Amino acid sequence: MAATAERKVEVFDTEEEVAVSLAKYIADLSDKFCKERGAFTIVLSGGSLIESLRKLVEPQYIDSVEWSKWHVFWLDERVVPKDHKDSNYKLAYDGLLSKVPILPGNVYSINDALSPEGAADDYETRLKHLVNCGVLALSAASGFPKFDLMLLGMGPDGHVASLFPGHPLLKENKRWVTFIKDSPKPPPERITFTFPVINSSAYIALVVTGAPQAGSVQRALGNGQISDKLPVQMVSPEGELTWFLDKDAASKL
Numbered sequence: 020m021a022a023t024a025e026r027k028v029e030v031f032d033t034e035e036e037v038a039v040s041l042a043k044y045i046a047d048l049s050d051k052f053c054k055e056r057g058a059f060t061i062v063l064s065g066g067s068l069i070e071s072l073r074k075l076v077e078p079q080y081i082d083s084v085e086w087s088k089w090h091v092f093w094l095d096e097r098v099v100p101k102d103h104k105d106s107n108y109k110l111a112y113d114g115l116l117s118k119v120p121i122l123p124g125n126v127y128s129i130n131d132a133l134s135p136e137g138a139a140d141d142y143e144t145r146l147k148h149l150v151n152c153g154v155l156a157l158s159a160a161s162g163f164p165k166f167d168l169m170l171l172g173m174g175p176d177g178h179v180a181s182l183f184p185g186h187p188l189l190k191e192n193k194r195w196v197t198f199i200k201d202s203p204k205p206p207p208e209r210i211t212f213t214f215p216v217i218n219s220s221a222y223i224a225l226v227v228t229g230a231p232q233a234g235s236v237q238r239a240l241g242n243g244q245i246s247d248k249l250p251v252q253m254v255s256p257e258g259e260l261t262w263f264l265d266k267d268a269a270s271k272l
C-alpha cells in the first residue's frame with residue numbers, strides 16, 4: 020500500500036543527545052507545517068519516548084514553537100482512567116502537555132469511560148470528523164488519515180504502538196483505530212492506530228534508546244534475512260522515516 024519510505028538512521032552517543040536532536044527535528048517540522056497548512060498534527064506514543072521530549076519545554080522552544088497550532092493525538096492508549104499511572108495521556112500531560120501552551124481543545128485523548136471497543140470506535144469517529152473539518156489531512160494514496168508527524172517508540176520485543184509480534188492486529192487493513200484486550204505487555208486493554216494509518220504519515224520518528232532494544236534494532240536495520248517480520252519492520256511510511264538511536268540501542272549494528 021505505502022510507497023517505500025525514505026529512511027534515515029541517526030546514532031547518538033547518549034540519550035541526552037537524542038533528546039536534543041529530537042527537539043530540533045520536531046520544532047523544525049512544526050514550523051514547516053504551521054507555515055504550509057496553519058496546523059501541525061502530531062501523534063505521541065507512551066513509554067520512554069515522553070522523557071526524550073524533555074528538551075521541548077526549554078525556553079528556546081517554549082518561546083518559538085507555535086503551540087496554539089498543534090493538534091495532539093495518541094498512537095496507542097491504555098484503556099484506564101486518565102489519572103491512572105498506566106495512562107499514556109497522563110505520562111504525556113505530566114511530562115510535556117502541562118508545560119506548554121497547547122490549546123486543551125486540540126488535545127485528543129481517548130474517552131476513558133468506554134470499553135476498549137467503544138473507545139476505539141469513538142476515537143476513529145473523532146478522527147473522521149477532524150478530516151471532514153480539514154484539521155487532519157487524508158492520504159490520496161491510501162485513503163487513510165495522514166498525520167504530519169508520528170513519534171514512535173519500540174519495545175524490546177519490537178512492538179510499536181500496541182501492535183505486538185505475531186498478533187492478528189498486525190494484519191488489520193480497514194480500521195483506522197482498533198482495540199486489543201490481550202496485550203502481552205500490561206495493561207491488557209488498549210486501543211491502537213493500525214498500520215495503514217501509521218504508514219500514511221508524512222513523517223515518522225522512531226526513537227529507540229537503551230541496550231534491551233538492541234536485538235530488535237539489529238533485526239530491523241541489519242542485513243539478516245528473517246521471514247517473520249517484527250512490528251517495527253512493518254513501519255514504512257509514505258513520507259520520511261528517521262530513526263533516532265543512542266549508542267546502546269545501536270550496539271548490535
Ligand SMILES: O=C1O[C@H](COP(=O)(O)O)[C@@H](O)[C@H](O)[C@H]1O
Nearest residue numbers: 064065066067068172173174180
Ligand atoms: O506499551 C507501550 O510500549 C511502547 C514502547 O515503550 P518503551 O517504554 O519501550 O519505549 C510505547 O511506544 C507504546 O506507546 C506504549 O503503549
